[in-house]
Amino acid sequence: MPYDYLLSRPTDPDAVEKVATMARAGRALRTLQGARIGLVGEHPAGFDTCAYDAEQLQQRFGVAVVPTPLVDLLQDAANVAPAAREAYVARVGKHAHNLADLEPTAVRGTAGVYTALRTLIDREQLTGVAVRCWPEFFTELQCAACGAMSLLNDEQCPASCEADINGTVTSLLLQALSDAPAFITDLVSLDADSDSGVLWHCGLAPFQMADPETAILGTVHSNRKLPLLFEFPLKPGRVTIARLHRSITTPGEETYQLVIGGGEMVRAPKSFGGTSGVIRFDQPATAVLDTVMRHGLEHHFSITYGDYRRELGIFAQQVGLPVLALT
Incomplete structure (x- = not known):
């Protein structure tokens, strides 16, 4: 059984912080x-980085994956009543x-997606x-699912696109x-001269992460040109980066590693x-790029504000999970 110990005076601030x-x-x-x-x-064809191991998730972490057919969710979203759609529009419109x-029809389509997902979440506890967000929401409902998942993330019900279970x-x-x-992001750019990178996603970030000095805008998907997504730069501050990474140990055998990193989000105009x-x-x-490439890391990384690298290390120790340092 994993354990730790502490030898210190009970009033030592460092001791109190370690216990916390x-x-x-x-x-x-x-x-x-x-x-x-x-x-x-299911995850889109070719997006094998979103694959997961249900048995390991259950055995190692106690996490259960509860599948729902995409066609059922699409039908539920299409059948959402107008009043529920207007309630979503009023909330995000603030x-x-x-x-x-x-x-407007596409905006209310996204409202239907949120309501259908929220109903599913409540019913199945x-x-x-993790949602297959493309292409069917665009082709069948003529709207984006991103704006629905943005509000879920803001409600602290984590929602990932491309059916990325490990991301969620x-x-x-x-x-x-x-x-x-x-929420999940893509690392889409690195600049060696400024030692910086850009973390991006199409528009499912929680409102609480928006830079307060910049307006939040509703927008359309960059590829499909349909609403509803939300556009804003992330607020400045300390962030923790993590990823539950599927690693091939020997041919035909896989295990999980916990990728841990950190950095400082700086105030900057929208990059994309x-x-x-x-x-x-x-x-x-x-060095970050070298780690990503040499270990074949997934395209999605999760972030939250604050520095929780030590907590992640202790968590990994508790569950016997190897750690891969990103930074």
Whole structure:
């Protein structure tokens, strides 16, 4: 059984902080034990980095994956009553004041997606969801699912796109440590000269992560040109980066590793459409890139605000999970 110890005076601030750190790690482990993650559809073809090992998730963390056919969720979203759609529009409209400028039928389509997901979460007692967000929401409902998942993330019900179960589990872990929202991002740019990178996603970030000096805007998907997504730069501050990484140990055998990193999100204009933030890592950007490439890391990383690297290390020790340092 994993354990730790402490030899110190009870009034030593460092001792108190160590106990608090261990308690946060223990709380995160308890959060995962018994967690139920909804899987809506399957990951898109070619996106094998979103694959997961249901048996290991259950045995190692106590996480259960609860599948739901995508066609059922699409039908439920299409059948949502107008009043429920308007309630969603009113809620998100308090954050994004330009919704009237967007195609109204598509905006209300995203509202239907949120309501259908929220109903599924409540009915199945889910702790988070991973959703096949494309192409069917665009082709069948003529709207984006991103804006629905943004509000779920803001409600601290972690929601990942591309049916990324491991991404949702990682976000749930970070959320349990920080008691604040977490969400998945892509590392889309690195600049060796400024030792910085850009973390981005199409528009499912929680409102609480928005830079308060910049307006939140409703927008359209960069590829499909349909609403509803939310566009804003991430607020400045310390962030923790993590990823539950599927690692091939020997041919035909896989295990999980916990990728842990950190950095400082700096105030900067939007780098791309959707949600983006410029981050200065705790290691040179080229070293971060080298770790990503040499270990074949997934394209999704989860982030939350605050520094929880020590807690993640203790969590990994508790469950016997190898750690891979990103920074």
